[in-house]
Amino acid sequence: MSLKISESILDTIGETPLVRLQKVIRSSPLASSLSHHQFFGKIEYFNPGGSVKDRIALAMIAAAEKRGELKAGGTIVEATAGNTGLGLALVAAVKGYKCIFVLPAKMSEEKRALLRAYGAKVVITPTGVEPENPLSHYSVAKKIATSLKEKTGNCFYANQYHNMDNMQLHYDVTGPEIWKQTKGEMDMFIAGVGTGGTLSGVAKYLKEQNKDIKIICTDPVGSILYDLFYHGKIVDPPGAYMVEGVGEDMLPDNCKLKLYDDFIKVTDQEAFQLTRKLATEEGLCVGPSSALILAGAMNYAAKVKKPSRIVVMMPDSGKSYLSKVFNDQWMVDNNLEKVETIKSAFNVEVMAEKELKNY
Numbered sequence: 133m134s135l136k137i138s139e140s141i142l143d144t145i146g147e148t149p150l151v152r153l154q155k156v157i158r159s160s161p162l163a164s165s166l167s168h169h170q171f172f173g174k175i176e177y178f179n180p181g182g183s184v185k186d187r188i189a190l191a192m193i194a195a196a197e198k199r200g201e202l203k204a205g206g207t208i209v210e211a212t213a214g215n216t217g218l219g220l221a222l223v224a225a226v227k228g229y230k231c232i233f234v235l236p237a238k239m240s241e242e243k244r245a246l247l248r249a250y251g252a253k254v255v256i257t258p259t260g261v262e263p264e265n266p267l268s269h270y271s272v273a274k275k276i277a278t279s280l281k282e283k284t285g286n287c288f289y290a291n292q293y294h295n296m297d298n299m300q301l302h303y304d305v306t307g308p309e310i311w312k313q314t315k316g317e318m319d320m321f322i323a324g325v326g327t328g329g330t331l332s333g334v335a336k337y338l339k340e341q342n343k344d345i346k347i348i349c350t351d352p353v354g355s356i357l358y359d360l361f362y363h364g365k366i367v368d369p370p371g372a373y374m375v376e377g378v379g380e381d382m383l384p385d386n387c388k389l390k391l392y393d394d395f396i397k398v399t400d401q402e403a404f405q406l407t408r409k410l411a412t413e414e415g416l417c418v419g420p421s422s423a424l425i426l427a428g429a430m431n432y433a434a435k436v437k438k439p440s441r442i443v444v445m446m447p448d449s450g451k452s453y454l455s456k457v458f459n460d461q462w463m464v465d466n467n468l469e470k471v472e473t474i475k476s477a478f479n480v481e482v483m484a485e486k487e488l489k490n491y
């Protein structure tokens with residue numbers, strides 16, 4: 133860790149730790165097929181906004197300023213699952229811009245409150261509407277941005293799905309960072325795809341260093357990307373799933389399927405249960421998409437004979453999902469965990485008077 137004083141919080145974005153995953157691998161039902169591999173988590177919640185998206189927020193704003201699209205006092209508009217909004221909001225706070233974010237109703241209340249804490253305006257759209265629908269979060273954000281651009285001439289629509297500054301940042305920064313941390317001794321990189329920026333940018337860089345590094349995408353059941361990769365068209369229509377930040381119902385420009393070697397599908401149940409294990413067994417309170425990616429990594433690696441060093445992207449923090457994955461009742465209500473399993477856990481609240489009788 134660097135001990136220098138930062139000029140602003142923006143200087144602390146990036147250079148996140150790469151942490152060896154141990155107990156969670158040994159306690160997996162697949163443990164005997166995984167013992168010849170090493171798994172490393174790239175822990176992105178060390179970024180000041182709590183996710184990998186701080187990286188692209190800084191890069192997209194810097195590029196927009198350079199192009200003259202965003203000038204002092206301007207407004208940033210984005211359709212975001214929350215994390216990109218947080219990144220943009222903190223960069224905007226430091227640089228003095230206003231922000232309007234449009235997000236689907238399924239996104240957690242913690243994420244919405246945090247966006248508002250940074251001074252942003254939050255607009256909520258219905259969950260599960262098609263991208264072309266005028267009420268989708270993409271359409272609403274676009275409409276607001278177009279109208280503001282016409283009226284003020286100083287509005288930047290970040291457009292993370294199709295803005296190629298996103299993938300470029302991961303090619304310029306995240307890829308080299310991982311390569312340096314592993315000293316080039318790695319065999320596989322696994323991430324999910326929201327916009328595709330992380331996986332595509334990192335993949336492009338790593339493949340240029342060593343074309344044999346395997347690039348794997350973990351996709352939630354319900355996303356269309358797996359079908360597009362294997363069949364070139366949508367076979368199963370997009371379905372609902374609860375993991376936030378990954379999976380798609382359209383193909384973003386930043387998702388370069390040609391750079392990926394393989395896809396693996398993971399269910400909500402697998403992802404949410406593993407999220408809880410990552411916290412209790414590794415001390416890593418990460419979000420469900422991190423566990424989804426790790427579950428995909430373990431399922432994939434169990435079939436790989438060659439001992440491999442596997443880097444697993446862990447995009448954000450579990451603190452944004454306390455009311456969901458770390459809420460026992462929510463897990464049971466959503467059929468993600470059985471009551472008996474939850475009951476055996478230690479994480480129950482007890483009033484001191486009652487507890488003291490045991491001591």
Ligand SMILES: Cc1ncc(COP(=O)(O)O)c(C=O)c1O
Pocket residue numbers: 183184185215323324325326327328329330331376377378419421422425445447448
């Ligand atoms: C919460 C979250 N945000 C972002 C990402 C990655 O995003 P992108 O494909 O947009 O780079 C992921 C993917 O793993 C994610 O889980």
